Each structure stands twice: as structure tokens, then as C-alpha cells.
Amino acid sequence: MTTFAYIPSPPVSTFSIGSFPIHYYALTMIAAIAAAACIAGARWKKMGGNYDQILDITICAVPAGIVGARLYHVITTPERFFGPQGNWVNIFNLRQGGLGIWGAVLLGGLAAWAWCRHKHYPAALLCDAAAPALLVAQAIGRLGNWFNQELYGAPTTLPWGLKLNETGNSIGSQEQCYDGATCPTGTLFHPTFLYEMIWNLIGAALLIWIGHKAFRQLKAGALFTLYIMWYTAGRTWIEYLRIDFAHEILGLRVNVWVSILVFICGAVAFAMVNRRGKPVDLLSEKLRTITELEERRAVVHSA
Template sequence: MNLAYIPSPTVSQFHIGSLTIHIYALTMLLGIVAAVWITSVRWKRYGGTFDQILDTTLVAVPCGIVGARLYHVITTPERFFGPNGDWVEIFRIWNGGLGIWGAIVLGALGAWAWVRHRHYPMALLADAIAPALLVAQAIGRLGNWFNQELYGKPTTLPWGLKLNTEGSAMGNAEQCYDGATCPTGTLFHPTFLYEMIWNLIGAALIVWIGRRTVRTLKAGSLFALYVIWYTAGRTWIEMLRIDFSHEFLGLRVNVWVSIVVFILGVVAFIVIQRTSKPTPLLAEKLRTVTELEERGRGNRPSAHGHDARAAADGAQGA
């Protein structure tokens, strides 16, 4: 008999009139809000403004959602194509199925395109958003708890997750995805909690490292550390999960992705130290661009884009 455990919520959605509100969606929104706030605070310290972060977010978030869905479709094609698939299901994201790797890749590309257009230093933005992403991902994992999904192997630990067969949680009848028979009352590793804790520790470490090494590590280093930290944790956490996943050489696809991205993160960190510019230099460039943007909004709206580009190009050559 288990005397201690983590209970599962009995609901994953609620209704306001005819509108269905999914709690998973609310955790995603809360994560985005937290990420925007944290990033804007850090960005302002570099010399930027909240409006710059908000504009970038309006580009990056839709790109990230599309990327997350595309990753899920690519890695689980049988759900959407073939004799048992339904391609229309691709557009029903409220039924679940978003991959963090696709969100990061396409979201980053969207942000890069916008930042390049506005002539902001991308390396600074990457460093500003690094701990914010970890906090947002931690908050988003609460959605898995409400959905009662993506848990780990059976365990007897006192913090094991107890499932239930009541309520409207999406995973309330999906015990032991791997086909094994689990006795009633079986507890499972709360992988959502493991990743939450791992991500929050990583966010705190990145902030601490950033403050200690602002003049020694090159711009972009903190984002590389985010990639290294997140993938290191995701590798062992992913290996605990028992939900269905395609495998390659005995390992889940997401484990291989984590290992490969971890290696790329280490390589990127080394390359950044040799090729990137110092953070103070890029911060000065950002302050110059921001000043000209503000001046352009107040006095010469039609000329502010040209002035910002000229300032950016000049600072880049410094």
C-alpha cells in the first residue's frame, strides 16, 4: 500500500458557456507570459525595450507553434497518414501533439529573421531568453500533469504519480502505454515534475553564471549553456517515459535528438568563445539602435528604419 504519492488532477479542461478551455493551453500561455517578462527584464539591462521583445514574440510564438506541430507530425506520421491516419487531425492541436524541438527550431528561426530585420544583436537576445525558456518549459510541464500524460515507469518511491480513472483528464485510461499490465494503484515516475525541477535549477544557474561572467564569456554563450543543460536533463528524463515513441537502435527518437543537440550545444559553446563578440560591445550597439528607434518614433518616423540600420552597421564594424 502506498502511503505517500502525488495525486493526478481529475480535470484537464473546463467550460465557459460553449467554449472549452484546456488547462494545458493555459499553462502554455502562462509560460509564454513568464518568458516574455523575464526576457524583457534582461533585455532592458542590455539596453533594449519591452516593445522590441513584444514584437519579436509576436513573430516567434506562431512560428514555434507551427514548428512544434510539424515535429510531432514528422515523428508520429501514422496518426495522420496511412490506412489508420487522418490528415485533418494535423490542424486539431487541441487534441494534443506538440514537440518542443520543433518549437525551438522554428521559433528561433522566426526570431532570428525578425531580429535581423530590426538590426538587434541576435546573440544578446539568445542570452536574454535562455533562462526564460527554461522557466516557460517548466510551467508548460504542468499541463502534462493536468492531462495525466507522459509519465514514467512504475515506481515505489513516495513521490510516485498516482493515476485515476475518473474525471476528464486526457490520459486517465492510458496506464502503461508500453502494453504491460499495471496493477491498480501502481505509481509512476512524475517525469513532468523531474523536468520542472531540472529546468528551474538550470534557469537559476544560467542567471548566476551570466552575472559572474558577463565580461569573460562571449555573447551567445548562455544560450549554448541552456541547450547543454536542457538536453542533458531531457536525455535521462526521456528514458524514463513509457508513452509510445518510435525507437532507433533501442533508444527513443527524442533521446537520440537530445544526445545530438547536446553535442551540438557543446560545439557551439566552444565556437562562440572563438568567434562571437563581447557582450558589452553588442550591448552598446543595442543601446545605439534603441536610442535611434525612440528618436525616430518621436520625431522622424519615416527615417527611423534608415537611421537604425546605419547605426547598426556602424556598431557592427566596431
């Protein structure tokens, strides 16, 4: 049966400036970081901070997040680096792909928390400012998977199925079903990158809306716990569709188990934050005071 509607894959995943290759995946990561910093910065400023503070936090969090993302990939697929066919040196070769969002959020978040503690910023406010920004960044980052032709789902006949290129050196160019067989030429696949993009953008809009509507009902940090629950709920069902190789525990992909456990932690954290957390207004006033002191010191030092 001929399929008349589908989502095409990009013909290339890189371009060159002189002899230096530029990967579209890397460009989407840069765009994602920039978008997250802009959105979080605007929200942080409304809470009493300024963009310089967000820039400092970003400089701390991004490198830590990249390290965490890579470590998560290494830990969950050790055979690629330490197995009979592996090479541990490839741990440092990010051009081969392999970044895990869980490690990025964990180590990046810890770095941001450490900087907030050092500067006495309310970390709970930063979490709320960053929550929708992270979802937008994750949505943009999924475009990199489209360029790489990776992380797609099972074969489908739906009109929005993903058509992989039959030529080229992209990850999905061979149209592998990941079960030891090659799918027939022209097979379409669930565009799981697109599903996650849409899910994340809807979540970002919902978090902003909830923040406006329930500003005085939610304690500081509650929006971030909602971000955790929203993302992991979506990631759970999206993981069920994916057919790329992944280790399994009791018949479920590792990332499915991680999503379920993190969702539960997010739900518990939501209840605890709203029971024991501090009001947003109170922490916003503290942040304004700290920001004013920093700005005065900057004026004195520049005089």
C-alpha cells in the first residue's frame, strides 16, 4: 500500500565550515540552552532577580549537566565503552551521541543549587523559574534527534509516520527495526521525537498558566515538582513506543522504570513542598533584597 502522507527526514545531519564539521544536533542543543536561559531569566527577573544572576547559574549548570548526561548514558549502556567491542576513550567523544536527560537534570540541578546556596539565592524560586524553560529546551533538543534520524518508534501506517532516508550516513539510514531484521523499504515509524516535543511544549504552557492562576496557593518549588511529574508521565508512554536498543528490567526498558520512580518522587515532593515550603512572596522579597545589595556593590566597585 502506498503512503501519501508522512514526515520526511532531513537529507543531512551535518554541514562544514571549511574542514570543520558542524552537527545540527549540536546547534539544537545550543538553541535549547539559549531558549532556557532567556525564559528562565525573564521569570527570574519577575521574581526579584536579574539576568546576570541567571547567566552565572547557567555557566555553572550547563557544563555539569553535560557531564551528568554523558555519565547517565555510560552507566546505562556500559557495554559500549567497557564491553568486548567497546572503547572507554569514546566516553569523551560526544560526537558519537549518547546524552541522558536524567543525568543532565540531576548534575545540572545540583550545580545550580550549589551556586544558589553560595550566593544565598532562594533555590526554590530558581526551580520554579526554570521549570517551563526546561520543557521548552527539551522540546528544542528533540529536533536534534530528527536530524540524526534516531530514537524513533515502531513501524506505523499513520499519516504522520517518519520516513527515514535510504541513503546517507545518518543513524537511522538503514531503517533497522532493531529486532535483527531490516524493515521493508518505505516503512514509516512513530516520530517519538515529535510526540515528546509536543508533550513538552504543552507542559510548558500549562506550568506558566498554573503559575499565574495558583500563584498564592502553591508554595515555592511546587511548579518544579509538577514539571517532574508532567515530563515523566509523558516519557513513560513515549518509551513504550521506542524500538532502539535499551536494557530491560522485568520486561520494561530502564528509562520506563526511571520515569515511574521519578514520577513517584515528584508526587511525594509536591505534597511535601506544599505542606512545608515557603510562600513565593516571602522568597521573592528575599531575592529582591539580595539583588539590590549586589547591584549596589557592583556600582561601588565600578566607581
